[in-house]
Amino acid sequence: MIEIEGVSFSHGRAPILSDISLTIPAGGVTALVGPNGAGKSTLLALMARLLPLQAGSIAIAGRSVAATPGREMARTVAILRQDPGVSSRLRVRELVGFGRFPHSRGRLTAEDERLVDEALERFDLTGLAHRFADTLSGGQRQRAMIAMAYCQGCQTMLLDEPLNNLDMFYARDLMRTLRMVADSQNKTIVVVLHDINHAAAHADRIVALRDGRLVVNDVTARVLTPETLQAIFGYRMEVATVGGLPVVLHHR
């Protein structure tokens, strides 16, 4: 469970987030949506203690983000940043292996090695395991970074625009993997998405921000109405039903 209480944040004088309070239940996939600059990345960074809290409080699985030691938090929550470039020449397997650092402190046990192999397999990286990450394509590198976050083995995962650079095949593949992981391992996954239809197909809940304010936090079906979508994104879009699934015609 993620509990966010009265969180505000500003860069200098510019207010970025204003008094956000929301609770994300344990287990399941929550999509975080909103226009560019709404404050999604900032909220995720605050949840992962990459930015210091200025006002309010955040607790993940009962642990206060501000007060819990860094090592313990690293075993509680894993984050994938938006556009996290890799500036080091590390092989994909080494990179993913560093996801185990909070547990192994650098000495991979046989169990760690098994988890690394499993992560490589799950994100279709086995064939790239010995390549240097700086020689990969953008989408391959993105998958390596996701595998690293997954390998951290945390109950809570925060993913900021993980579909960036992924083609249709791997985008669908990733969303299905997240869905499966959330269901089979009861993980709490928060994922920033721009394509609302990925949220429609795979997310249990949708949290929407606009101009640093919370617009809606509800189960997916109740968010996917023309009125609510207009409140979030600022224009009217139709919602159709295809094969029993809501489909947002956002591009027309």
Next chain:
Amino acid sequence: MAGGAAHRRPLAGALAALAALSACSLFVGVGALSPRMLLDEPDAVALMLASRLPRTLAVLLAGSGLAIAGLVMQTMARNRFVEPSTAGTMQGAALGILLVTILAPGASILAKAAAATATALATTSLFLAMIHRLPPTQPFLVPLFGLVYGGVIGAGVTYVAWQADLLQLIEIWLNGEFSGVLRGRYELLWLTAACVALTWWVADRLTIMSLGREASVGLGVDYAGMLRVGLVIVSGVSALTVVVVGAIPFVGLVVPALVSRLAGDNLRSTIPLVGLCGAMLVLVCDMAGRLLRYPYEIPVGTVLGVVGALAFLAILHAGPRHG
């Protein structure tokens, strides 16, 4: 992590080459000395223990230490083109020794090393704080800025030394050479081995640091704490080298850059190779300095100035990474 036979083969080769070169180094210099003479003549043994062996050990310690210091510097700056002599570290160390020499002329070499480490820490911290503001899309700005920054501090040191009539000492500190190394006058350099051991101990955290502050925090690594450890390693090695033999340029630049290209940036597997290659580079340059104008010596700092500059140009020409 990783490792495996493919990583160990170049390591074994480098180790064998370094052992052979070190053996040669023991018998190169003014005053004939051969393995045979060690058995027959007590004077030969004395020369070996008092001068040749200390000199070779000093070269190995300084070479490996400086290469590791460069590796740590490049990891902290997240830039392949910096090293202690282009980040104001060496110049900062010289400033510390100069101040001690002026303020407390009778101070011990240990006190000088401590003061040099302190000033090197200060100038290097300032360098890191300032390059933070440079755009990350322009990797060459960092070494350019470092050259100017080191030049300014070096000029300040020279000015103060000139005022205090100590210019000839500046020459000794800023241009390293091993000809003065004798038993009893180099042992402080063993502390660089402690710095290398410390680097090995924190290798995984340094590698994570090279992924940036956010990745470090996400994995539970104390980023600010690791920066402090890295600064102590870089400043400590640089100050010890400057105090005992004088500044040696380019080792910390070209060795880590080349190893990164060949073997990557996972410090746990590259530290041994960087250390060995650094020792080998300085040893080869020192032996060249002993032989080129025999029986006169060219300081190793001068030889490396030429060799290192050429290697640096080659690295620049090959472009930033993706080699």
